[in-house]
Amino acid sequence: MxxxxxxxxxxxxxxxxxxxxxxxxxxxxxxxxxxxxxxxxxxxxxxxxxxxxxxxxxxxxxxxxxxxxxxxxxxxxxxxxxxxxxxxxxxxQAVAAPQTLADAVNAIADSVEGARVEPKGEVLALHYRAAPEAGPALQAAMEKLIAGVDGYILQPGKMVLEAKPVHxxxxxxxxxxxxxxxxxxxxxxxxxxxxxxxxxxxxxxxxxxxxxxxxxxxxxxxxxxxxxxxxxxxxxxxxx
The missing domain is CATH 3.40.50.1000 (HAD superfamily/HAD-like)
Structure with a gap:
């Protein structure tokens, strides 16, 4: 402690x-x-x-x-x-994340009941507090997605996966x-x-x-x- x-x-x-x-x-x-x-x-x-x-x-x-x-x-x-x-x-108005990225993150969220996407300007937060058992699969899908997006990284948090600009x-x-x-x-x-x-x-x-x-x-x-x-x-x- x-x-x-x-x-x-x-x-x-x-x-x-x-x-x-x-x-x-x-x-x-x-x-x-x-x-x-x-x-x-x-x-x-x-x-x-x-x-x-x-x-x-x-x-x-x-x-x-x-x-x-x-x-x-x-x-x-x-x-x-x-x-x-x-x-x-x-x-x-916030600067939005690229639409192709937003569409892909939303598609991942739609594949799991209880998952939802919170747009935060250039940051996209995929929440899965209502579906905690899906966390590993969602993280794997997000890692695969973000690996192909220049200038973005994946930031895991408490029941959330954030796609965010590197800066x-x-x-x-x-x-x-x-x-x-x-x-x-x-x-x-x-x-x-x-x-x-x-x-x-x-x-x-x-x-x-x-x-x-x-x-x-x-x-x-x-x-x-x-x-x-x-x-x-x-x-x-x-x-x-």
């Missing part, structure tokens, strides 16, 4: 947070996931105490993410394909944000629950910061929290 993270310092630190599985429990229907009551206020207060150096980095499309979190914090959607500064509205990477996003104000020169802290978050945690550690793993599983992080409720207790303590 990982140690709980230390109290979050309010100076010299840049805080990066995943959304699904970290700030909100994962649900079978991604559209049903929202921040808990009071969560937006905690994020705003903590962002202010950190001098604005708080960013949410999510696999969700930035338009979707922005509808679920405060607009006055940094938001990076699509694993960082699009970034919005506080108060900035996302572009009205859609939370680690790359964390380092990009650290190159600009108000994050520049600060020590990064990254909290997340899934495989995509490990890239960002690894970068945070390499840059002298640390990671916080939410939930069970192997991780680069030295610290861990049991679930999103524990994450909120940690954040609220710093925001007060």
């Amino acid at each position: 990982s140690l709980p993270p230390p109290p979050l310092p309010l100076s010299g630190v840049a805080l990066f947070l995943d959304f699904d599985g970290t700030l909100a429990p994962i649900a079978a229907d991604p559209d049903a996931v929202f921040l808990p009551e009071g969560g937006a206020e905690i994020l705003r207060a903590l962002s202010a105490k950190l001098g604005g150096a708080l960013a949410l980095i999510s696999g969700r499309d930035v338009r979707d993410l922005s509808a679920r979190v405060p607009a006055d914090v940094w938001r990076a959607g699509g694993h960082g394909l699009e970034i919005c500064a506080p108060g900035e509205k996302p572009e009205a 859609a990477n939370k680690g790359i996003t964390l380092t990009r944000l650290l190159d600009r104000p108000p994050f520049a020169g600060l020590t990064p802290v990254m909290a997340g629950d899934d495989a995509t978050d490990e890239d960002a945690m690894e970068e945070a550690i390499a840059l002298g910061g640390y990671g916080v793993k939410v939930g069970p599983g192997d991780s680069h992080a030295a610290y861990g929290l049991k679930n999103p409720a524990a994450v909120w207790r940690w954040l609220e303590a710093a925001a007060q």
Whole structure:
């Protein structure tokens, strides 16, 4: 069992947070996931105490993410394909994945009852939480498909398989944000629950910061929290 993270310092630190599985429990229907009551206020207060150096980095499309979190914090959607500064509205339309790829991923999903595709701009997420026994077959089919698509990789996650551009990477996003104000020169802290978050945690550690793993599983992080409720207790303590 990982140690709980230390109290979050309010100076010299840049805080990066995943959304699904970290700030909100994962649900079978991604559209049903929202921040808990009071969560937006905690994020705003903590962002202010950190001098604005708080960013949410999510696999969700930035338009979707922005509808679920405060607009006055940094938001990076699509694993960082699009970034919005506080108060900035996302572009009205996302850049879509190639139609031939979308058609092929939908065909794979249609072959399994309970599987569904969530378009997230250039990212395509194939969810199989309602058909977990089909996971290995779906992954094999997706691996075969993505092997023939230039510029795309397959990212397995918790009951999801994501076809995403090679540059859609939370680690790359964390380092990009650290190159600009108000994050520049600060020590990064990254909290997340899934495989995509490990890239960002690894970068945070390499840059002298640390990671916080939410939930069970192997991780680069030295610290861990049991679930999103524990994450909120940690954040609220710093925001007060």
